[in-house]
Amino acid sequence: MFQVGEVSQRLGLNPQTLYFYERIGLMPSPQRTAAGYRLYDQPALDRLTFITQAKALGLSLDDIKDLLALQDGQQLSCQQVHSRLLKKVEHIDETIAKLQTLRAQLAPLLDQCQAGTAAAQPGQQCVVFDTNPITASA
Numbered sequence: 001m002f003q004v005g006e007v008s009q010r011l012g013l014n015p016q017t018l019y020f021y022e023r024i025g026l027m028p029s030p031q032r033t034a035a036g037y038r039l040y041d042q043p044a045l046d047r048l049t050f051i052t053q054a055k056a057l058g059l060s061l062d063d064i065k066d067l068l069a070l071q072d073g074q075q076l077s078c079q080q081v082h083s084r085l086l087k088k089v090e091h092i093d094e095t096i097a098k099l100q101t102l103r104a105q106l107a108p109l110l111d112q113c114q115a116g117t118a119a120a121q122p123g124q125q126c127v128v129f130d131t132n133p134i135t136a137s138a
């Protein structure tokens with residue numbers, strides 16, 4: 001059995017995160033010592049590891065909660081799971097498209113910067129700002 005501090009250290013989580021996960025139902029209430037300290041067993045650590053990994057993959061806490069509900073024996077239809085996963089994939093595709101657009105906008109500026117570096121005088125403003133001035137919006 002592990003106390004909050006040990007779990008936090010092992011998994012790199014803030015203790016408040018553990019309390020939050022318990023409060024929103026991602027984690028069941030753990031056993032407690034006579035003094036009221038939370039005690040986590042290995043299955044609880046495994047569940048927290050899954051939550052941490054799923055978050056790192058970009059799943060929302062609601063997505064994770066649904067997946068854990070399946071693991072806990074609750075039922076979600078294949079259509080519900082498909083719908084949630086499809087929504088996540090669509091969100092990822094949108095993010096990729098936005099990042100590709102941003103990259104396409106930044107690449108020419110990078111090229112201009114690199115070309116201007118050779119001719120730049122010390123303290124001279126970058127040529128990118130000469131051709132693409134930054135203006136304050138009103």
